[in-house]
Amino acid sequence: MANIITDEIxxxxxxxxxxxLSDEEKQAAKNDMSRMLDYIDQLNELDTDGVEPMSHVFPVxxxxxxxxxxxxxxxxxxxxxxxxxxxxxxxxxxxVE
Amino acid sequence: MKIxxxxxxxxxxxxxxxxxxxxxxxxxxxxxxxxxxxxxxxYVTIDEAGALKRAEEVQKLIDDKTLTxxxxxxxxxxxxxxxxxxxxxxxxxxxxxxxxxxxxAEAVKNLEKAGAVILGKTNMDEFxxxxxxxxxxxxxxxxxxxxxxVPGGSSGGSCAAVAASECFYALGSDTGGSIRxxxxxxxxxxxxxxYGTVSRFGLIAYGSSLDQIGPIGKDVADCxxxxxxxxxxxxxxxxxxxxxxxxxxxxxxxxxxxxxxxxPSDYLSAGLDPEVKEAxxxxxxxxxxxxxxxxxxxxxxxxxxxxxxxxxASAEASSNLSRFDGxxxxxxxxxxxxxxxxxxxxxxxxxxxxxxxxxxxGSFVLxxxxxxxxxxxxxxxxxxxxxxxxxxxxxxxxxxxPTAPTTAPKLGDSLQDPLKMYLGDIYTVSVNLAGLPAMxxxxxxxxxxxxxxxxxxxxxxxxxxxxxxxxxxxxxxxGE
Numbered sequence: 001m002a003n004i005i006t007d008e009i010x011x012x013x014x015x016x017x018x019x020x021l022s023d024e025e026k027q028a029a030k031n032d033m034s035r036m037l038d039y040i041d042q043l044n045e046l047d048t049d050g051v052e053p054m055s056h057v058f059p060v061x062x063x064x065x066x067x068x069x070x071x072x073x074x075x076x077x078x079x080x081x082x083x084x085x086x087x088x089x090x091x092x093x094x095x096v097e
Numbered sequence: 098m099k100i101x102x103x104x105x106x107x108x109x110x111x112x113x114x115x116x117x118x119x120x121x122x123x124x125x126x127x128x129x130x131x132x133x134x135x136x137x138x139x140y141v142t143i144d145e146a147g148a149l150k151r152a153e154e155v156q157k158l159i160d161d162k163t164l165t166x167x168x169x170x171x172x173x174x175x176x177x178x179x180x181x182x183x184x185x186x187x188x189x190x191x192x193x194x195x196x197x198x199x200x201x202a203e204a205v206k207n208l209e210k211a212g213a214v215i216l217g218k219t220n221m222d223e224f225x226x227x228x229x230x231x232x233x234x235x236x237x238x239x240x241x242x243x244x245x246x247v248p249g250g251s252s253g254g255s256c257a258a259v260a261a262s263e264c265f266y267a268l269g270s271d272t273g274g275s276i277r278x279x280x281x282x283x284x285x286x287x288x289x290x291x292y293g294t295v296s297r298f299g300l301i302a303y304g305s306s307l308d309q310i311g312p313i314g315k316d317v318a319d320c321x322x323x324x325x326x327x328x329x330x331x332x333x334x335x336x337x338x339x340x341x342x343x344x345x346x347x348x349x350x351x352x353x354x355x356x357x358x359x360x361p362s363d364y365l366s367a368g369l370d371p372e373v374k375e376a377x378x379x380x381x382x383x384x385x386x387x388x389x390x391x392x393x394x395x396x397x398x399x400x401x402x403x404x405x406x407x408x409x410a411s412a413e414a415s416s417n418l419s420r421f422d423g424x425x426x427x428x429x430x431x432x433x434x435x436x437x438x439x440x441x442x443x444x445x446x447x448x449x450x451x452x453x454x455x456x457x458x459g460s461f462v463l464x465x466x467x468x469x470x471x472x473x474x475x476x477x478x479x480x481x482x483x484x485x486x487x488x489x490x491x492x493x494x495x496x497x498x499p500t501a502p503t504t505a506p507k508l509g510d511s512l513q514d515p516l517k518m519y520l521g522d523i524y525t526v527s528v529n530l531a532g533l534p535a536m537x538x539x540x541x542x543x544x545x546x547x548x549x550x551x552x553x554x555x556x557x558x559x560x561x562x563x564x565x566x567x568x569x570x571x572x573x574x575x576g577e
Binding site: 009010012013014016017018019020021025028029032033035036037039040042043044045046048051052053054055056057058060062063065071074077078080081082083084090092093094095 | 183195196197199200292293306332335336338400401403404405407408415419422423424425426427428429433435436437438439440441442444445448450453454456457458459460461463464471473474475476477478479480481483515516531532557
């Protein structure tokens with residue numbers, strides 16, 4: 001395989017991806033990623049010098065509107081989806097000492 | 098004839114003519130669901146009580162002529178990544194297993210305005226990542242034509258539900274073929290509209306620059322009517338496009354005389370099942386016999402589409418799926434040590450293998466040092482793919498080809514080798530990269546008795562031409 005994915009790369013990407021992979025998953029991720037990258041490398045056959053990268057097919061512009069509330073207060077329903085809530089707010093682990 | 102054998106438009110007419118009540122239509126679907134669902138498993142959520150209650154409301158509005166839409170009262174199934182207010186919307190993922198949206202997607206609201214009755218939510222590949230509906234956290238969906246085979250994916254539940262008459266039509270979403278490929282595998286008609294035609298507001302994002310909601314129906318006329326109902330310019334989706342016209346059903350009456358149809362010869366080469374190839378060529382003959390002018394040409398760039406697609410889609414997915422962190426909604430792990438541990442463990446336990454695979458690839462191609470080599474290169478490739486289609490549409494009105502290289506594979510055959518599964522998307526992904534409209538129309542079966550889909554691709558905003566051609570194909574098929 002041309003693309004060697006090291007443990008360091010996997011650990012770094014897991015930090016970016018906010019994923020905690022088991023050793024088995026890490027091994028699989030290394031294999032999968034190097035295989036995919038080998039396949040993706042065929043894009044290097046293409047001469048793309050001077051080609052403008054295209055993120056959207058149509059020109060995308062900011063869409064502005066007046067800052068007016070149009071929806072109802074859904075606080076209760078929104079909180080009902082939270083895994084943990086307290087006093088009408090989302091509850092998270094302590095983040096500041 | 099059973100009620101559930103009717104098309105959506107036929108049922109709509111019978112409801113308006115008071116031959117069938119909305120409640121009867123809902124009950125007929127529920128009967129069908131009871132008899133088929135154990136085998137097919139097309140649904141994640143079935144809301145019988147809600148549908149019957151809604152049927153009563155809609156019936157009143159039809160009776161007093163408030164609702165006159167052709168789809169008024171017709172029961173629909175909605176893919177489980179499209180938000181429905183107060184009804185579970187899971188993306189077939191453990192991480193959203195208990196999520197009840199506080200609002201409905203714009204496409205769903207548009208359908209409700211047209212008098213739709215939602216029966217439930219359909220199974221899918223987790224977060225729409227997969228081509229078989231086997232990556233669902235809630236079990237596989239089976240192909241109604243042969244339960245040993247997959248229905249395709251990711252909108253496999255929606256397509257299987259239509260094919261098994263467990264609903265009259267369905268909504269799906271298409272990021273790289275997720276409406277068209279399962280439509281082909283299940284012998285139903287499915288359409289991916291031009292990017293921006295249907296609002297993405299309330300569609301749980303996978304690859305935002307590629308995602309489109311679209312109709313899945315029993316025939317082309319149903320798809321045209323559904324698209325008319327769901328398409329709208331929406332300020333809540335900044336990529337929504339205000340189109341000049343939304344009269345898609347009008348195209349049903351137009352013939353294909355003089356229509357220039359191109360078949361990419363690079364779509365017919367290696368890797369294409371001979372029986373599928375035969376179907377494409379037979380479809381070309383049908384269109385030719387009705388006055389279309391068919392020719393073959395080199396589209397080019399075909400072999401690069403999958404690589405570009407998986408870089409772009411995974412990159413966007415890694416960003417879009419960062420919102421699932423166990424705080425505001427969805428799954429949170431039981432045991433954790435601090436905030437970051439909670440994020441990581443919730444996500445790692447909540448996401449399935451294919452989703453993690455794509456988040457990892459996406460995070461990698463966007464990371465510093467690799468961004469230019471992979472992500473930027475893919476965006477440049479996308480520009481070249483768009484150019485190749487632009488060139489083709491200078492010569493041809495529409496493009497005809499296969500929807501997928503084969504008919505539906507057997508359950509379990511695809512997941513062993515992700516890259517091999519990705520290669521099955523070769524004829525569909527470039528359409529998303531170029532933002533084009535395309536439709537899969539069933540055209541016969543292979544010797545195993547599995548349906549074959551042929552794909553009609555139009556230039557941007559030219560849905561009407563593929564609708565006309567699709568209709569012509571249907572007539573040709575019936576004539577055989």
